[in-house]
Amino acid sequence: MIDTGSLGMIEMDALRLSLKVGLTAAVVGLVPAVVMAWILARLDFFGKSLIDSVIHLPLVLPPVAVGYGLLLLAGPDGVVGSWLSAAFGLNLSLGWLGAVVAATVMAFPLFVRAARQAFEAVDPRLEELASTLGCGRWQVFRRISLPLALPGVVAGMLLAFARAFGEFGATLTLIAVIGGNNRTLPLALRELTQSPDGAEAALRLCLLSVVVALGALLISEWLSRRVRKRMEARS
Template sequence: MLELSAAEISALQLSLQVGVWSVLGSLLPALAVAWLLARRNFPGKLLLDGLVHLPLVVPPVVVGYLLLVLLGRNGPLGRLLDAWFGLTVAFTWQGAAIAAAVMGFPLIVRAMRLSLEAVDTRLEAAARTLGAPRWEVFATVTLPLMAPGVLTGAILGFARALGEFGATITFVSNIPGETRTLPLALYTFTQTPDGEVAALRLAVISVVLALLALGASELLARRLQRRLSA
């Protein structure tokens, strides 16, 4: 009863894989966008801000559809990816990771931006008078001070990736072993006669996974906070 079936393990593994890669891939671009939004003024800032937040407000299915149009085999970006790297993302787990990344991106940017705005720029000025050039100040003062925000953003993004459904199923479909993550597997069981027990098991797994992620982030956040305040 407690043993996981092959299908469950496959969905769990796939979900973790998609979640980790979507977050890892988002961190640097999100940091760059958060920095631009928090520290710079430039024409088109409002547009960038809106664009980044779009996945929060439009239906996920729309995002998935737009990804399909752009990155599908015949989409303009999809063709480039194919020609340059021989990479196909439509209907693959990489595509699922991209869908999850796009959906989680605004959450990550938001958390980072808030923590970046809370960093005292006077500390950065002090670091520069001590001989540190801009990028070194960022690496040694700014980034460590916004670490709790980066962590929060990563956890939020990861949780969002685990729950991603609409954009994923639209963009990369529901292929067992390739794109069938936990929510998709759960959905599949609800569409199958006598699938209630299996669906419930997946629901429990999802809840446990989410709780573990939350607990880990809480522990990390406390350690970071201790370092900053003690």
């Protein structure tokens, strides 16, 4: 239970931790999301629809179910969790890195979706022209595809940050809040709503979360609009 005598410090600690988790999750998901988005946008192969569906599962599954699956996999007794504990002494269910894992998984579909739309908006004739001029696939990606798709990639990164910043269900299931060290803003908000004197602090945290998430969404929408205009110009 939250000590209502130190609410100001709790609010700031929760805000800092949520920003840290959100930014880390967005950065961790950057490379795999961009790679997967490019693959889905440019390649046709057997099982593509299945992979696309698996990537988007966290959007439709209950967050608690995702968190429970992560707990079975990365918890102390899970395959990954036991290896991390033996090799590095890490217990994801007792540290803020567990919150990052849960947030990354929940935010990853949004990241891939936005980045994929950005790659699909790139005129493939430009890539074909670069190939005929002797550029390899990596050079085409680095010099043509990625620079043109960059606004959509950044939009996806902002969406991932906003989703990770507000992640609750999977995080609560995977990690244990001990001494407030893992108390992200949504977890602190939940505890404050259950405290007799926590109403005002809960309102402040709620407003903080709205401001941060709204700012990220507004910038993301502006960047996404640029991508849509590019797609309309192609059609």
